Amino acid sequence: MATFESTKDLRGARFEDVTLQGARFVACDLSEVVMRGVLVADADIDSPWLPESDRFLVNGVDVIGYVEDELNRRFPGRGQRHATDRDGLLAAWDVLQRTWAATLERVETMPLGTVDVSVDGEWSFAQTLRHLVMATDTWLCRTVLDHAQPYHPIGLANNGAAEDGLDMSVFMATEPSYAEVLAVRAGRVALVRDAIAGASPQWLAEEHPEPWVPSARATTLKCLHVILDEEWEHHRYAVRDLDAIERG
Numbered sequence: 307m308a309t310f311e312s313t314k315d316l317r318g319a320r321f322e323d324v325t326l327q328g329a330r331f332v333a334c335d336l337s338e339v340v341m342r343g344v345l346v347a348d349a350d351i352d353s354p355w356l357p358e359s360d361r362f363l364v365n366g367v368d369v370i371g372y373v374e375d376e377l378n379r380r381f382p383g384r385g386q387r388h389a390t391d392r393d394g395l396l397a398a399w400d401v402l403q404r405t406w407a408a409t410l411e412r413v414e415t416m417p418l419g420t421v422d423v424s425v426d427g428e429w430s431f432a433q434t435l436r437h438l439v440m441a442t443d444t445w446l447c448r449t450v451l452d453h454a455q456p457y458h459p460i461g462l463a464n465n466g467a468a469e470d471g472l473d474m475s476v477f478m479a480t481e482p483s484y485a486e487v488l489a490v491r492a493g494r495v496a497l498v499r500d501a502i503a504g505a506s507p508q509w510l511a512e513e514h515p516e517p518w519v520p521s522a523r524a525t526t527l528k529c530l531h532v533i534l535d536e537e538w539e540h541h542r543y544a545v546r547d548l549d550a551i552e553r554g
Contacts, residue, residue, distance in 0.1 A: 381542065386401060399534070402538065416548070434543065436461055436491075440461030442497065445529040450529050460487060505526070
């Protein structure tokens with residue numbers, strides 16, 4: 307099987323009368339890709355940035371709105387994630403964490419070791435929670451609160467984070483226990499809620515250097531929206547993988 311990694315040599319490439327059946331594209335830039343007369347039976351596309359796209363056409367129909375409406379139907383409360391005031395954000399955070407609590411309870415009923423199972427090379431459930439710790443640390447502790455040491459060692463960064471200027475030495479080199487993950491995660495959940503509960507309109511409008519692009523600016527409100535987006539997207543991934551584990 308041919309493998310292409312970390313290359314830009316395929317930009318503008320033309321694939322004609324070739325078979326890509328079963329191919330897997332991970333962390334790839336497929337923007338502006340044009341597909342004509344293609345077979346897409348059982349295709350599975352996952353793009354957390356879909357709502358930010360100008361359009362996504364399938365047979366000439368822009369499907370972004372349909373996808374968003376369906377996800378909001380499947381995950382009640384998701385549609386509140388871009389609230390713009392303190393009360394709306396607090397309600398959005400609380401319904402989100404009730405959703406996570408139900409999923410945590412589900413995991414407790416599953417076989418021992420489920421939290422460490424990886425499906426198709428994706429993060430395990432425990433690793434997903436660790437990444438959400440890191441996301442909170444990046445967008446709240448580092449960007450908004452400007453802590454001197456914003457990152458908890460238990461956090462888990464995306465691949466390539468070191469290239470974005472993140473000091474990877476602050477993170478654990480070994481896998482922590484699930485109990486440790488839950489404890490740190492609970493602390494970060496409380497931290498976000500406390501920050502939102504004390505939010506004023508002026509604080510929400512304050513601007514900060516973006517963590518990965520310091521020359522750009524992000525308001526506190528945008529940073530909270532990023533955290534909410536991360537939480538909902540990774541919850542969706544976690545539920546998807548738990549379903550796959552239960553199916554065997």
